[in-house]
Amino acid sequence: VVRAISQSKIPVVSAVGHEIDWALSDYAADKRAPTPSAAAELCVPQLSDIMQTLRFYQNELYSGVKMRVEKTKLMVKAFNPDNLELKFRSIEQPLLVRFDNAKDDLMQNISRKLQDTRRFIENCATILENASPQVILDRGYSMVREKSTQKIIRDGTQIAAGAEIEIIPAKGKITAVVTQAK
Known part of the structure; x- marks a missing residue:
């Protein structure tokens, strides 16, 4: 079992359960949990944590855009009416490009995080399915x-x-x- 755990390409959480001593599988596993319940908590991220992270990124993006808009408003006040449009476009264009790049990066990061989380949940579901009493009886x-x-x-x-x-x-x-x- 220890060799199988150490050779596994899938991350392994060892949770023998309510043991004071460490099992050999605890040393070979990627992570050790004191109980099976604690192992489940380690394996499955809380939806609230994911949502909190997304809200944090949303707030950061909103604050950054708001701050840049405020700076732009201050800069616009200093221009005279004759060249206002030209100066505004020279300021606006790089900001729009940076905003688009930041938006694309954020969307890619969110997509990657969702894919990683989906794979992680699928792996946990497979582990739970294999531990089903019916699967054991089928053996x-x-x-x-x-x-x-x-x-x-x-x-x-x-x-x-x-x-x-x-x-x-x-x-x-x-x-x-x-x-x-x-």
């Missing part, structure tokens, strides 16, 4: 429970001889009577 494992109480049997000492059990594979259900339990 050939079965769940055994006591028929009367529906309690899952994890140890042979939890059931007595003569008890009725249900064996649940990936599809269907098998009923059996315990002849010997250890």
Whole structure:
């Protein structure tokens, strides 16, 4: 498992769960979390954080444009009516080019961030799907429970001889009577 984790091209978060000691997988993984819940929080960014970042960039862009407009207004006041249009265009044109470039850069950065986040969420979804109990059952494992109480049997000492059990594979259900339990 440790070798597989260290060779993985996909980032791995090790979260054995509620362990005081570190597992070997913790040293090979890209990130360690103390519990599976903490691992989920590390893997999935909060929508509110993404929205806050977008609002920050929006405010920065708005403030920058507003500041430049104010500077331009001050400059325009100093011009005489004869050459006002010519001077205004010489000031306006470079600002418009810079604004367009900044807008394009911002859109590219937002698009890249959204693509990265989408890939990250898809990877997390794949990991969660692979951990599904049905996927585990599809691999050939079965769940055994006591028929009367529906309690899952994890140890042979939890059931007595003569008890009725249900064996649940990936599809269907098998009923059996315990002849010997250890």
